[in-house]
Amino acid sequence: MMLAFLMDIQVQPGKEANAVSVLLGIQKIARSSIGCPDFIWLQHTNDHTRLTLFERWDSKARLDAHIKQTIPARDQFLPTLCAGPASEPVVPVGDRTPR
Secondary structure (H helix, E strand, O other): OOEEEEEEEEEOOOOHHHHHHHHHHHHHHHHOOOOOOEEEEEEOOOOOOEEEEEEEEOOHHHHHHHHHHOHHHHHHHHHHEOOOOEEEEEOOHHHOOOO
16 A cells, blocks of 8 residues: 655745745655656745655655655755645545544
């Protein structure tokens, strides 16, 4: 089963361009990685300081490798955040096990 996540971040006003530049670099790395069919940053149209990531990985090992590979880039944008990123796993509705 694919691992899928949504991550929400909010950057400080005036720091959006810097954050987006770094995030697009991370996105480029992820999209060229084996095992990552989806990785896209979305900027909210009603609040340009809010960004949401949708990503899917075919294994935890490949996700962990991506995280390790992008530590320097993440360290560049973390100071632009208002608060720490909030990430949560998600699954397609059709893959959800009934409770």
